[in-house]
Amino acid sequence: MQGTPAQFFDGLTSKKHTVTVALSDDRQALMIAGDTLPGPLRWQLGDLRALSDTADTERLTVTRHAASDDEAPRDVARLVILDPDLIAWMHKTRPNLWKAETHPGHVRKLFLYAGGAVVATMLMLFVILPAMANTLATLIPIEREIAFGKTVVNQMERQLRWMDEDRDLGCTNPAGRQALNKMLTRLTAAQEMQYDISLKVLDHSMVNAFAAPGGQVIILRGLLDKAESPEEVAGVLAHELGHVESRDSTRLALRAAGSAGLLTMILGDFTGGTAIALIGENLISASYSRDAEGAADLFALDMLEAAQVDAAGFAQFFEVLKDMEGIEIPEYLSTHPVTGARARQAFDFADAQGPTNPILTDDEWSALKAICKGD
Template structure:
């Protein structure tokens, strides 16, 4: 090393590369850097040497040096690239602080303050700004745009629930579909709807149903499995139709989509996987306000009354779910999205007690076909 070993030197100010020779100084306290293109030899004290880990490997070592600058990392802009294995090994062996990161005094508290500010800004966006924007957009978005958005959300939900392709989870038994359409027609015939309802059943064991923007409603097979009568399913369907008509689903999904977009930017997920997961989880576990739930209940009961459907099935379904709460790990859905209260069930029971002239919404054969729609 005393005769010098070839290296490349970059001054950090120009793009030029200087072919130099590097040697250990006579006092063994510094590297001497000399070259024909350098104005004068340079002396880099060993104590100041720092290696750039992202441009260094077994065959090359890129060095800079610690020095006072205004940057967060106080380092000389110049770079010295060494290829000599013996010198590289010697530096690794004798300079334990070679890869140390240098920061100005007070930098860590400053970074902590910036991080706290960034977290606060993200939380403000998630819980204040995005909800306000979602409420505004839900009121002004054209219906055709809302329908397209809802169809996209429904496709994402199918992917979230395990569908490998669009339509993979859709249950399409003809007799079951006919019974489902009959139920929807019976409920909506007496009311002018803002949307053309698209109603599907997904083949998934979760006990749940959800509304997406623009008239998209999905029932999961698990809910059909747990229901004991077609009137129970009709009550749930009427409740979800209320969320569609009141644009609750649109507000909630716009908020989820905004949150997903913000978090994917923060997390650096540009494949969209995180967005699908966030939107999917939010749609399945949507927590509407007490006011929205009460309004949806009233809408559902009125719809059942106008269709001459016994509303006691609506109350009975929630009572059954309440009994099953905590007994089954496979029952996350409807209890978390639409919390059951005795008041809600009692209100539906009282409403049903005042009904007269009701008739079954499906025949026994049609109910059997609906329960087998995924077969």
């Protein structure tokens, strides 16, 4: 192949050298010659690497595979080939022309950096954020917590009625509301509560109850349907009130908010509404720590004792939930783990209780069960 015009850049200066380039006699290298070069240059064909950032398709810019301090081990010099025939021949015969080059160990470093990023993210999500949430939960003024909790509850309601957005889930049967208020008053009468409890029942088949920040407590109709006595519901309600008083739901919400913020930085494009939705979803499926669940159980038992409500109902509800395993897994069972030890603790507590009185009459219990059936 005869010499053809090309351009050469030594990479050390900005000067462009007008050169000719041709195949060597043994056809194993490109020979580069020019009046402004110190002498002819021999570039082995096997060392040639094309630069993929060349925008002009009518030219081919190549360099050599060589030791360097750059990310890719390449020579700083560049050769711009202008001859279409030579460019076509290079594409056809040089399989390594577009081979990506990295320093030895570079891939290993990338994996190490990626692993470090994952570890740092997990550390933030599971260690630092929970610790920050525990601290912040004790610093937020109750008034702001209540306002925040109402926003979260509204989002939770939207999530629960996502298939029928125009439907009002609130259960407002007057007799049922009166029975529910009587239960709440009986449980809290002997307690010094931090919050004015906002308690509502939502018309949803999920077997669940949950606490939101600021004293918001929600019971779903599915839980009332499964309960066999008002004392069972009272035990669950007292348990959720324990989470309220310990501000567990606020800690969980803050942790979810922090997680949303961290994921925003990592993944991008999370809106404020999405963060609130994530918080709501976390609270609907609230999975508190074993210590938090144990503390809420003890709070519930003490509350039932002070209100002279039979704690056997609380224990019996554990049994109702366990009987449902293998048939359907209720939300309350999956997010508030039912263990034999927790049930036995409640039964043992009930055996040692003093005098108790029914928390609702039969008629009031029937009204509570029917709270979602209209006025």
